[in-house]
Amino acid sequence: MDLGNLISSLFLSPGPGGVIVILVMGGAATVYFFLTRWIIAGGKDEDNH
Amino acid sequence: MRQAQVYHPDNQYEEAILDPIKPPINARDLLLWGGLLVVMGIGVAAYVRQFILGLGVTGMNRPVYWGVYITNFVFFIGLAHSGTFISAILRLSGAEFRKPLARAAEALTLFSLPFGVASIMIDMGRPDRVMNVILYGRFESPLLWDFTAVSLYLFSSVVFFYLSLLPDIALCRDRLEDVPSWQRSMYRILALGWKGHPEQFHRLERVMDGMAIFMTMLVVTVHTVVSWVFGMTIQPVWHSALIGPFFLLGAIFSGTAAVVIVLAILRKAYHLEDVLPVGLFNSLRKLLIVFSLGWLYMMIAEHLTLYYGNIPEEMEVFWQRFTGDFSIMFWVMTFAVFVVPILIFIFRGKNSIAWMVTASVLINIGMWLERYVVIIPTETRPRLLYELVQGSYTPTWTEWAITASLFAGMFLLYSIFTRFFPVVPLWETAETLEPETAFPEKRQRGFRGARRRRLGG
Amino acid sequence: MAKWSMVIDLDKCVACQGCSIACRFENNTPVVSPEEAALGRSILWNEVFPLRSEGEAAIASAQAKFLTRPCMHCEDPPCIKVCPVGATYKDDEGIVRQNYARCIGCRFCTVACPYGVRYFNWYEPSWEEGMDTHLNPDRVAGRGDLEGPAIRPKGVVEKCTFCIHRHHKAIARAEAEGREFRNSDYTPACVQTCTAKARFFGDFDDPNSTVSRLSQSRRAFRLLDEAGTSPKVIYLHEG
Ligand code: SF4
């Protein structure tokens, strides 16, 4: 099976669509989690000195 | 002295903004919430009946397979574009007037999106099988695009909203001493230990700016994808490249009009006259004038192309709208969305909140009708069947009851939210974010007047 | 691998609706009340439509025209493209099938099909007394799917399957008899029943089959050919 077929079958067959949804949502959750942590952590070092 | 442990920006309107949160839950709240719950209850009962008996209790049939529920879906997703438009797009363009109303608009996003999602669930013949979308999802289907885009949008709006709320939750945590202990613990937990350090504010601003770009992209994607559920089929009139931009414009239009309504209610109910001055409404008025004209442009572009092209199956739908079964709705819609509001905006809207609200209510009624008139007429004259079978559609009480309960649910969430959280962002409307005093608790009230900045210019 | 196809000769069709009825009994199509039918909720996988006649001459000659319409089993079916869960799919032999067990009832396919051949179960299917004990017991074997004449639950979409269970039965019978499966072993109920012998069924890829030969007729046309769906049901014009 060549690459083009493989990629198109990812979109056409039942199953991978759900994985894409989960990946997108999971990716967003991770990014947002670290962003929030980064914001909250702002100025921590100074306080500790 | 070193920098204070917890710092909160200095906002001249702090009293006024925090006032609605201070009093304990009273009879008025309970009456409002109870009333809304009753409306929701009727809708829930109607839904349970539909769930048990089947979708036959609606007016849907063949070929009108999609009805009021899908209209609601599109409408709620459209309403949801208000918040993102005002807080993300206007943020990027640096429009200062957005600041006091950003949160009220975002809350509208947050509380209307879930009802858009719910509409889809309500419309499904087998809601119990919704997990199949994950288990067997096919990304070729525009429904999956929708599913991804709307979930990501809902999730991102929650985060965007929450981040911008953080400093104010911390402020509530520190300032509101008289509230019940559960409420204080709620603030404590939600504040995530926010200290108000300048570096925190700095990072927050940076993230908000970055997210604003992302949210702007999402907002365009989401409503275009919603329209593609229709546009990707080859049904007459739906199958048009214009449907995406038209839906998007309509979404931002109805969303912005909804913000006007919400602001006016908040202003009255919570005595925020100083914080939400008439100037704000004047700024929104200008935006709305632009959107109405944009709407007219889209309307003409769509219908002139159809009429001039004169393709038989498209003309069937065209005449359904202009003179057929949907003509009353179509013309009411035209007057409610465009003719009357634009006259109001131009001749009466300036400095008059009452007129602005009238126009905005009309726009939202009209936009709901517009969604309906875009979706249903095509279904009554589908490509092949228009010469064989002609469809018609009358919604039943079940559909209306469920629709009413969705709106009630939105109001309920909104009114509960405004009783527990400041609905005007305190930190964003503050004079400055820099800590000037070592002890913010001992702010010198006398100096405030001099720094007063005009809001809503 | 066969490519199943149907030819309908409109010149022979007498609009007796025998195909509709045969289909109904073969595939256990639910019956709806007259009120529901008036709402447009009757389920007829194979429907016979009167065509509008235009012009004085047509009315004077009192010549009614009819169109009988099964699923077109499109080669490029819009219904499959839009299904979010793959509940409707095309099998190896080109038949567009419907899996009742997986369908979530979103009705996207019903909206996307330009031929209006997909039907939704608005209520739990029901039959009149007496009829409910005489349902077709045939089932489509395999993968635990609910297909063909199987009783469908409420809230799912159903459609013409070219009597897919008859295909399976024909293969099984050939196997039991210890012989090769012949294309002529498999005939949908509507083709078998057609009073006027207006319907033909067979393998489109076989150049000698009746359907291939008839598809070359000058009268041959396909419904909404311009929609780009490449239907495998081919009509022959009247006259
Ligand atoms: S006729 Fe309709 S249901 Fe049948 S295959 Fe074509 S698009 Fe699908």
Ligand code: SF4
């Ligand atoms: S109604 Fe069923 S078959 Fe049709 S698109 Fe939805 S899930 Fe697929």
